[in-house]
Structure formats: C-alpha cells, structure tokens
Amino acid sequence: MRIRPPHTPLRSLTLAALATTTVLLTTTACDGRAASSSSATSVLSLAIMGTPNSFAPAQLTEGQQAYVWSSLYDTLLLVDNDGKLQPGAAQSWTYSDGGRTLTLKLRKGMKFSSGSPVTAAAVKATLDLVRTSGQNQTQLGAVQSIGAPDDRTVVLRLRHADASLLHALTGAGGVVADPRTMTTRSSALNPVSSGPYTLDKDATVNGSVYVLKRRDDYWNRKAYPFPTVKIKVISDRAASVNALKAGEINAGSVEVQQLSSLKSAGFTTKHIEAGSVATLLLFDRKGEVLKPLGDVRVRKAINMAFDREKMVRLFLKGSGKQTEQLYHPLGEGYDPALDTTYPYDPAGAKKLLTEAGYPDGFSVNMPSLYFTKPFEPTFSQSLADIGVKVTWDPVPAQQTISALATRKYPMALVVDGLDPIPVQTRDYFSPNGYRNVFASTDPRLTQLLLRANSAPDAAKAVDVYKEIDAFTVNNAWTAPVFYIGVNWVTKKGIVFQGDGSSTQNSLRQFGLADQAGG
Incomplete structure (x- = not known):
C-alpha cells in the first residue's frame, strides 16, 4: 500500500x-x-x-x-x-x-x-x-x-x-x-x-x-x-x-x-511504578503575573493543599506513587526523604497564606488541557480549600504547546513523561528549560547547575543532583503530586x-x- x-x-x-x-x-x-x-x-x-x-x-x-x-x-x-x-x-x-x-x-x-x-x-x-x-x-x-x-x-x-x-x-x-x-x-x-x-x-x-x-x-x-x-x-x-x-x-x-x-x-504482566509525573508547575516564581507566587510561603502553601495519597487511590487505583519531587524515583539524585516535606495540611497552608499577606487567598487562571480535564475538579477543590480559586481556561488540543510556552499562565497542571535526571534538570530548572517558562533563576541554583554540567557522568554527580532536588523542593519551585505507573502485558x-x-x-x-x- x-x-x-x-x-x-x-x-x-x-x-x-x-x-x-x-x-x-x-x-x-x-x-x-x-x-x-x-x-x-x-x-x-x-x-x-x-x-x-x-x-x-x-x-x-x-x-x-x-x-x-x-x-x-x-x-x-x-x-x-x-x-x-x-x-x-x-x-x-x-x-x-x-x-x-x-x-x-x-x-x-x-x-x-x-x-x-x-x-x-x-x-x-x-x-x-x-x-x-x-x-x-x-x-x-x-x-x-x-x-x-x-x-x-x-x-x-x-x-x-x-x-x-x-x-x-x-x-x-x-x-x-x-x-x-x-x-x-x-x-x-x-x-x-x-x-x-x-x-x-x-x-x-x-x-x-x-x-x-x-x-x-x-x-x-x-x-x-x-x-x-x-x-x-x-x-x-x-x-x-x-x-x-x-x-x-x-x-x-x-x-x-x-x-x-x-x-x-x-x-504475562509487569508493573512499572513510575512512567510519568503529574505536577502543578509554579512558573511565575518572581510574581510578575501573579504576585502571590513570588512569595515562597505561598508556593509552600500550595504544596500543602494536596492529599497525594488519596489522589493516587482516586485517579490511579493504586497504580502509581505520591511524590513531592520531579526526579525519576530510580535515577541519580532522587531523595525519598524529600517526599515528607509537605504533608497534607490545609490549615497550615492557610496560615502560611495569611503570613504572606493573603488571608483571603487569591484567584488564578490555569489552562484546561485535554489531558488535565479528569483531574481538574479535584485540583480545584484542593486549592479552594486553602483559599485559592482556580478558573480553567479551555485550550484546544492543537494549542497545548503554545499555551504552556507563553507567560500568560503563572501556573499550569502538566503530566510529563519521566526523563533521565540531567534532562529533567535542564528542562525544568535551567534558565532556558522549556518547562521553566519564566526563566527563573537563583544564585544558589545557578552554582549547582554549573557543578552538575561540569560532571557529564550523572553517576558521579549524585550529590550535586541531590542538592538541586533539595533546593527546588524546599523552595517550592514546583508542586509535584504523583507518579503514574505503567502496567505492561505481553x-x-x-x-x-x-x-x-x-x-x-x-x-x-x-x-x-x-x-x-x-
């Protein structure tokens, strides 16, 4: 043919x-x-x-x-x-x-x-x-x-x-x-x-x-x-x-x-625990479009809004794993201890928002993408419970790339396939990374990225990647929620x-x- x-x-x-x-x-x-x-x-x-x-x-x-x-x-x-x-x-x-x-x-x-x-x-x-x-x-x-x-x-x-x-x-x-x-x-x-x-x-x-x-x-x-x-x-x-x-x-x-x-x-069946990761990306870390996101306390509050264990049961029927970090769980630099950084705590999240000057919360528009629709009601409710009101803007499937690449949206929910840790580090945390839409930088992170790049063999740079992982988690650069598993049959x-x-x-x-x- x-x-x-x-x-x-x-x-x-x-x-x-x-x-x-x-x-x-x-x-x-x-x-x-x-x-x-x-x-x-x-x-x-x-x-x-x-x-x-x-x-x-x-x-x-x-x-x-x-x-x-x-x-x-x-x-x-x-x-x-x-x-x-x-x-x-x-x-x-x-x-x-x-x-x-x-x-x-x-x-x-x-x-x-x-x-x-x-x-x-x-x-x-x-x-x-x-x-x-x-x-x-x-x-x-x-x-x-x-x-x-x-x-x-x-x-x-x-x-x-x-x-x-x-x-x-x-x-x-x-x-x-x-x-x-x-x-x-x-x-x-x-x-x-x-x-x-x-x-x-x-x-x-x-x-x-x-x-x-x-x-x-x-x-x-x-x-x-x-x-x-x-x-x-x-x-x-x-x-x-x-x-x-x-x-x-x-x-x-x-x-x-x-x-x-x-x-x-x-x-024959085989379960892979993590093939992709669902993350609420907090693009606007300087508060250029959405001022509250420029305060680390707000970003930490958002991380505390999610009952990750419940979401794994609800969405994945147990075929996945909760997470508070982006790195591949089997890769260099992943640190299991970081997954207890932000316990589910709506009351604590509200307290942080109040300390940051937002006792009544704030509103945000996020893109409604073809792959986020099943998750949107739960994410909306979780954020509403701490005072963050989400409006989802419908985005045609063919405009997904452009919607996420512009600075129109200070936050966005994505589900990305996992990559080797050097690649994920480049994509999410380097100034020109495609998931670092606002080109966020930080002097400490810049030095860590330079050290990681100077050691092309990731196995020899485990400690550096762990430091990058800890920095991005503790400073709430993102809000990862769960890994999505894969069930193979042959x-x-x-x-x-x-x-x-x-x-x-x-x-x-x-x-x-x-x-x-x-």
Missing part, C-alpha cells in the same frame, strides 16, 4: 500526559541477547496512540512515535535496561577541555540500508541538520561546532559543558541519517535506514500500521530478536485492550482494572525487560521469554 503523508501531532512530553486517559507506552531500553531464528515468536506487535509526524531526522518526535523511528535510525549512544549510557553507533566517547569537547569514535563497518558506509561525515551532517533546524534543536543547544577529522571520528565543541548532551545523543538528538537523502521528501515517509529495521513500504499504511523488517547486516542485530515488527496506531484505550485480547497485538500497557482478565487470557513467549529505570522508547525493551535479559 502507498504511504500517505503524515499529520502533525503534539510534542512528545505533552503526549506523555495521556497516561491516565489513553494507552501509555512508557518504555525502557535493553541490551540484546542472541536472537533465535527457530523461535515461533517471530512478530512483535504493539500499539501507539498517534501517527508519527515525520521520519525526517530534524522532525522526529520523542514519545511513543520513537518506537518506529528509533528502529529506522541508529543513535550515537544507547541507554540500557538499567538506565545507563552505553555505546551505540559510537563505540566510545571521551570529554576534554573541561567538558567542552566531546570526541566520539564510530564503529567499523556500519552501513546504511542503501549499502553506503556510515561515516563521520554522515554523522556530522545529521547533527548539523538537527541542531540548526526542526524541533529538537534545544537538545544540541550547547554544541557550537562539529568536526569530522577522519571517517570514524566526530568532535563536538561546546559553548559550555552540558550534562544532558550524552542523553540527547541516545534519542532524536543523536540519530544517524543518510546525508544524500535526509532532506528529501522521501525521508519523511520512508528514510534510508541506519538502524536495525527498514520500513516495509508495501505493508505500511501511514496513520494505521507500520511494518518493520529486520536488517541482517545491522551491527547490533542480536538486540532485536523479532524479524518483523508491526506497530499499529490505536487511539482508543478500550480498543487497544480489545486488540490484545483478539490477538491483533501481543504487547501493550493497560489500566490496572484490566490486568486480571488479561492474565486469564494468558498474558503474550506468551514475549517479555518486557525493563524495570522503569530507563525511559527510552525502543524495541530493545522486548525480548523472547527464553532469552530474557538486558
């Missing part, structure tokens, strides 16, 4: 907010085990919520869509099943010049699906395209220039050290494309592959199903035990469950209420190999039951 041009969806982190109202496919990466050609399980079939917007390397969208494009494109680095950085197309990497020069050494013998060699020049061309155009430029924002001194060496020179860069190179910021075709129209529909699979053009119907065929000449073929992968677009949660029961797909994530019937139908013979440590969306998370590992 002919591939039809794709439509344009919302960005990945907004799509992650569908966790409580749609099928959330939060995934983890895994190093491979030897593939078995004699295995009866030759096809992996799963569902994603929306059509990939494009396969052009500068237009790739993180989130569920990465199931398709991360199978077509190799990336310079990978993230394993434990959330650790591993070699990808680059077999090694080294920092020098105080973290401002990153040198990558490519593997020998890699080829595109066209038969052309993967060279440093091709990598440089792709990185230059991504950092200067499209929607992923910020991932490579610290890169000043890129060199390719020989066929296997790529050198990134940075304006400043950036701890999130290595993680960017595991995803859309680090794809490897064919420079001869990457800007042509065909790249948006059926790109030349550098990854483990090619798109079966005849069997693929854009917006409906994407059929992938494994490449026998891919360097990491053993990490992908399924010769054929079918990824279906199923936007309705109930329809996805029905597809699992009917055998149309053999892996997916479901609500906790569905687990019993699927177990009875022969599916048909007999297939296993989901992750534990939630990694948030990568990759087919490497799935394996055969007799080869499980990662």
